[in-house]
Amino acid sequence: MPLKLRGNPSRKTYSEVNMVTIKQVSEKAGVSSATVSRVINNTGTVKEKTRELVMAAMAELGYRHNVVAASLASNKTHTIGYVVPELHGSFFGAMMGGTEQALRQAKKHMLIATGHSDAQIEKEQIDALLSRRCDALILHVEAVSDEYLVNLVQQGVELVVVNRFIEEIGDNCISLDNVKGGYLASRHLLDIGHTQIAYIAGSLFKADGKNRLTGHQQALADMGVEYTDNLTYEGNFQAKSGTEGIRALVARGAKFTAVACANDEMASGAMIALRELGRRVPEDVSVIGFDNVDFASYLSPGLTTIDYPVQKIGSMAAHWVLERVYGHIRHEYQHILSPRLILRGTTSSPE
Amino acid sequence: MPLKLRGNPSRKTYSEVNMVTIKQVSEKAGVSSATVSRVINNTGTVKEKTRELVMAAMAELGYRHNVVAASLASNKTHTIGYVVPELHGSFFGAMMGGTEQALRQAKKHMLIATGHSDAQIEKEQIDALLSRRCDALILHVEAVSDEYLVNLVQQGVELVVVNRFIEEIGDNCISLDNVKGGYLASRHLLDIGHTQIAYIAGSLFKADGKNRLTGHQQALADMGVEYTDNLTYEGNFQAKSGTEGIRALVARGAKFTAVACANDEMASGAMIALRELGRRVPEDVSVIGFDNVDFASYLSPGLTTIDYPVQKIGSMAAHWVLERVYGHIRHEYQHILSPRLILRGTTSSPE
DNA sequence: GCTTCAATTGTAAGCGCTTTCATTTTTTAT
DNA sequence: ATAAAAAATGAAAGCGCTTACAATTGAAGC
Structure with a gap:
């Protein structure tokens, strides 16, 4: 004997209402359900004639494939x-x-x-x-x-x-390749003539943060500029830590004409601090970010950065x-x- | 006779490898599969003792519920x-x-x-x-x-x-409520004393664009300021059209001390044009956006805007x-x- | 016309789970 | 202790589909 209907009978949901099955389609089209499955999935061989028959039946009945059932069966x-x-x-x-x-x-x-x-x-x-x-x-x-x-x-x-x-x-x-990114950023700064480059790092317990810093160091080394911890500040990838980074750097008497940041948010924060200190960007201090986030181009001036694809x-x-x-x-x-x-x-x- | 295994036999995917079923769990626990289902779904009544039995069996076998099968059965x-x-x-x-x-x-x-x-x-x-x-x-x-x-x-x-x-x-x-948002923006401008307010609208074939403009007009009306098409420019919600809007407005000789924009991107574009024209924000011209997108706070000065929750x-x-x-x-x-x-x-x- | 082989279709056994109904066990009341 | 009620469990019928295999049909070759 058949089971009763399931689900809350008081509200007909879409799935209860519209439940045309492959079986019904197969009957209307006068074929087996296997054949209907074949035309749906376009597998196996189906004669063009029967295929049209099935398509018509599906259209007429408003059939909708049940992907859940298909998933279960096909794994x-x-x-x-x-x-x-x-x-x-x-x-x-x-x-x-x-x-x-x-x-x-x-x-x-x-x-x-x-x-x-x-x-x-x-x-x-x-x-x-x-x-x-x-x-x-x-x-x-x-x-x-x-x-x-x-x-x-x-x-x-x-x-x-x-x-x-x-x-x-x-x-x-x-x-x-975050190392390469870090390298590219600082290398750019070096290439245009900077030698006193501050670095605002991301959280160094994160691989990204560490690798970007490594790239920075490699660029310095490649160009014969000595790296010093005094010019590096460890931020946390948030805008605020960029602001704090600049303040801290200045407070400890660090001299720099450019600052590379491990991401754009911190670069943006750094620019705010620089402005507060009356240092113009880029005339007095160059700034470079990392990630090329959406808003990088909306800042003014537009932020030079490293594109993260x-x-x-x-x-x-x-x-x-x-x-x-x-x-x-x-x-x-x-x-x-x-x-x-x-x-x-x-x-x-x-x- | 049982069917053969399905799928590509050359590579064991996760699902082929790890296929402990409710049936196996039920056998190991010495109960029926219905009971296992009950403990999994926490439905029906299951004695605490059997429940533990089932849990243990599941853990031992490394059972993972198959949501696809459950979905098919439960709809x-x-x-x-x-x-x-x-x-x-x-x-x-x-x-x-x-x-x-x-x-x-x-x-x-x-x-x-x-x-x-x-x-x-x-x-x-x-x-x-x-x-x-x-x-x-x-x-x-x-x-x-x-x-x-x-x-x-x-x-x-x-x-x-x-x-x-x-x-x-x-x-x-x-x-x-976009009308209200448009209203709030212009009302703010009016409240702080502006009467010559330019409006850079969004695409007017979109409901948002139209409603925001309507709000702007209502605010003007409420405060007894006459609305004029001469102070309105129809943009397309892109930053560039904000820039173009300001240029067009200025070109047609519009006089304004404030500009309301239908979104932040256009406001940002407007600020760029204003800067080009030597007009300071907010000293010479106030600007207000709409949406409060991420970068609104990164602009400088930070963009006053309407928050879209x-x-x-x-x-x-x-x-x-x-x-x-x-x-x-x-x-x-x-x-x-x-x-x-x-x-x-x-x-x-x-x- | 008859075989052979390929193309097409059908049959039916699952996929792993939920859930109804019946049955068994346990508890409660008398 | 015993009947009645409640709680716990089990049996089994699907959910709608895919697919291995068998069966059928059709075309080609001789």
């Missing part, structure tokens, strides 16, 4: 799980935008989750996405350990880690997935992307 | 489909962030799609999300007609339209869904949100 969800620290700000939107663009054409979708830079939450979210049987994961996670991620890969989880490099699973990583990283991640998980061919991707210098108005030769 | 996916025009920029990230925060606690997830302000694409995306059996949709769509959306609602699709108001389905809409709109949408679709109680939400004035440095009384 493929055509869904990519995406973990980012936060959704606000322009960085992750740009990255996801890059991914989405590439995935849309392949009819894949993204299931989004935020990790809040908290190991516990990051793990829970990864878990949830795995429970939802995502075909692959794209992870920008900051708190979880390298080991944890390596482990997932070894368990056979298809994942790509973005903006982070882990030796053991380098093949699953797509990241920016974040959208490209997002699309590389998509291509990785398309090739590795879905077997689409000719999807090329690189693992380490290069930053490049964006010249605007905050740098000029010292007087 | 609920715990997934919200989200359509936004684009992912880049900070606006939609902030909105989705607001939604995500509210949904995370309820263990719902978001499936993201972009509509690119193209009716065809928007429809396809809505369709795809429906095929994936999202329990509800949150839509910021710009190209699709009111009628189309009304129709969906009438078909029983659970959806909430954000940043757009449609009379017939007002209950499904969450939007900003976009994150709040995102969270309201989540609450709507939580209450209406999932029956969670005490999830309050408003349909029309109010903007408010953010005072920074670009406005002052005329000299």
Whole structure:
């Protein structure tokens, strides 16, 4: 005997109302449900005539494919799980935008989750996405350990880690060459004649912060300028710490004609402090940022900075997935992307 | 006879490897699979003792719930489909962030799609999300007609339209009072003594653009200042059109001591043009924007503007869904949100 | 016309879970 | 102790689809 209807009978939701199945279509078209499935998925061989028959039946009944059922049966969800620290700000939107663009054409979708830079939450979210049987994961996670991620890969989880490099699973990583970026920034300053260059670093416990500083040091070394801790201030990637950095540097009597910052927010903060101190940018002090965030061009003068090709990283991640998980061919991707210098108005030769 | 294994046998994906089922758990625990399901979902009544037994079996086997199968059986996916025009920029990230925060606690997830302000694409995306059996949709769509959306609602699709108001389905809409925002901006300018106020409008074929201008006109009327087209320029919401707006206004001989812009980008553009013309902000000309985007506070002087509570709109949408679709109680939400004035440095009384 | 092989279609067994209903066990009241 | 009520559990029928395999049809070759 048949079961009763499920769900709350008092409110007809969309899914209860519109539930034309493949079975009904097959009956109306006078074929088997297997054939209907074949035309839906465009698999197997179907005679043009029957195909039209099925299409007509689907149209007439207003059939809508049930992807959930298909996923269960085929063990493929055509869904990519995406973990980012936060959704606000322009960085992750740009990255996801890059991914989405590439995935849309392949009819894949993204299931989004935020990790809040908290190991516990990051793990829970990864878990949830795995429970939802995502075909692959794209992870920008900051708190979880390298080991944890390596482990997932070894368990056979298809994942790509973005903006982070882990030796053991380098093949699953797509990241920016931050050392090179740091190098490019300071090298630019050196090239236009500066030798007294202050550096406002990002949090040094973060790989980005450390690597960018390393690049700065390499540039100095390459050009025969001695590096001194006295000209370096460790900020925390927030605008405010840029302001504080300048004040601290000046307070300790540091002399500089240029300041390189580990990101644009801090550069913006630094410019505020410089203005307060009556130092003009770029006439008295040149400033260079890092990331090339949206507002960099809105500052005045426009901020010279290092471009972080974040959208490209997002699309590389998509291509990785398309090739590795879905077997689409000719999807090329690189693992380490290069930053490049964006010249605007905050740098000029010292007087 | 049993079917053969499916999928590509050459590469063991995660899902092929780790496929402990509820059945196996039930056997190990010596209970039926129904009971296992009960403990997983915390439904029905399960004795504490058996519950522990099941938990232990799950832990030992490394069981992972298969949400896809559960969705098929229960006809609920715990997934919200989200359509936004684009992912880049900070606006939609902030909105989705607001939604995500509210949904995370309820263990719902978001499936993201972009509509690119193209009716065809928007429809396809809505369709795809429906095929994936999202329990509800949150839509910021710009190209699709009111009628189309009304129709969906009438078909029983659970959806909430954000940043757009449609009379017939007002209950499904969450939007900003743009007229009020426009009013607030110009009213502020009037209150501090300006009477010659230029207005750089957004695209007037868009509801936002039109409503904000209406607010501006109402403020003028309220304060007994006559409105004149000569002081209004229709831009397109891009920074450049703000620059062009000022130039055009000046070129046509318009006299003004303040300029209200329909968004922050145009305000930023306007400031650039003003600077070119040697007019100081705010000493010679006051400027006010609209939206309070991220970079508004980074400009110098900081941009006085109208706050668009976009994150709040995102969270309201989540609450709507939580209450209406999932029956969670005490999830309050408003349909029309109010903007408010953010005072920074670009406005002052005329000299 | 008859075989052979390829193209097309159908049959039916799952995919892993939820949920109704029936059954069994436990508790409570008398 | 015993009947009645409540709590806990189990059996099994789907949810709507995919897909291996079998069966059928059609075309080509001789």
